[in-house]
Amino acid sequence: MTDSPSVEQGELLVDPTDSRRRWPELTPPAGEAPLTPDEASYVRAARADSTVTAYRADWAEFCDWCDRENHDCLPAPAAAVSGYLVTLARAGAKISTMSRRMAAIRFFHAVRDLPDPTSPARVTTVWEGIRREHGAPPDQARPLMPPQLFDLVAATGTTRQFRGRPAEPDLAGARDRALLLVGFWSALRCSELCALTVDNVLPHDRGRTLTIPSSKTNQRGEHTELVVLPYAAHPDACPVRALTTWLKLAAITEGPVLRRVSTGNRVTPGQLHRASVNRRITALAAAAGHDDAGYSPHSLRAGFVTWAHLRGASDREIAAQTRHRSLASVGGYVRVENAWTANAATNMGI
The missing domain is CATH 1.10.150.130 (Tyrosine recombinase, N-terminal domain)
Known part of the structure; x- marks a missing residue:
């Protein structure tokens, strides 16, 4: 059904x-x-x-x-x-x-x-x-995190060649790199990522600060939520560099950040929607050899939580970025990848 x-x-x-x-x-x-x-x-x-x-x-x-x-x-x-x-x-x-x-x-x-x-x-x-x-536990998206995340980033296009035109940057590829890296580092929900506008991206000496006017847990916009987007040590993994490059190549100075790109390599005014994000992630996963992984738009947010757990971040530190109101919700992201970490059953001595 x-x-x-x-x-x-x-x-x-x-x-x-x-x-x-x-x-x-x-x-x-x-x-x-x-x-x-x-x-x-x-x-x-x-x-x-x-x-x-x-x-x-x-x-x-x-x-x-x-x-x-x-x-x-x-x-x-x-x-x-x-x-x-x-x-x-x-x-x-x-x-x-x-x-x-x-x-x-x-x-x-x-x-x-x-x-x-x-x-x-x-x-x-x-x-x-x-x-x-x-009743059953809710379906959980498979987390998309390093190194598989970087496989998808590497699968994005870099240049396009059209008859009668010199080689030019692949705008869809630049957008997809921003989509993947910003989506992972920011841990935004897909709807928030798609709704992000240029006005929501504020400069900071350590990267960018994203302002989220309303969200699933703040539907009336009673307070503005803040999400940090830091510079990464490696340029190819940096969400700030990917976002800056995309906005510059697409000549976007206002309105939606993530937009559709035509088959002729032209940026359109309309923002991406969840279905488009799902198609891009599915296509890039296939191109990277991970087509059987079952990644979805929520995999980026799930990937951030899971990876942060594996790197030793506390639930409170993770919730500061994901904006979960309940630490129990953050703990719900614990999966096979980290179920064996800091578990008493692995240190029984027998």
Whole structure:
């Protein structure tokens, strides 16, 4: 079962005339004044674009399931939600996927001032049973760290040759080197890396300081988070040099840092997105002979945490860079690579 069977190539396969499935507009009850333009603007900002996309797909699938099972989806009875969860669980859906589907169902009801259909005891008890029976540790991205990281860096292009044009720097290659090295050293989440702008990169005598206006754990931007990007001893491993070279070659002075590059070796205004980052990492891993490693965009962040552990950094020091609020979350990155380090079982003397 796929995560979003109602979505194909980013388009929802739903009837646009079905009012139940349209993205709900927040409308005050009868007798109240309509939303002002400023209020409407803030309402739109209440959910990230990625959340809106996910909720649309999840809600569309729930409506499809209700149609097949002869349930109303809006308002949905508790039996519809519990039955839907059972169907998902029996089909092997992940707990995180089902949790997000429930969040979408709650949202579509809440924005229309309808009771939350996920709160009745019938639903909560079924949900608790599903979590106990089908719960599993979350999938963890394989860490991408030295020396494999440097294999991918070495696989990036350096020059391009086009008919009728002299040899020129490979802009996609320069961008990919910045993507890999900045992504690893900064330990940014993929969404943060893609959203990075020139204004977020501040000079420092020891490298660069990255300002992160909002993040997964700071969604409202109540405080600016800082990430350090230090100079590395070896030029080929240095994120600051890679970033500076990319920005200079691409003539980027404002806007997104990591951008798409056309097949004609021209930089476009648009920023990279997670799917593009995934394709680049997959392609470079294949070029470097690591195509079976299963690296993903999160592998850079996971690689930083794992490598830092192996180098003796404390969880608190790592969390200062990754911005994890819980040290237990940092410890969750401990994998096969460092499970044998500082472990009492390896020093028993027998």
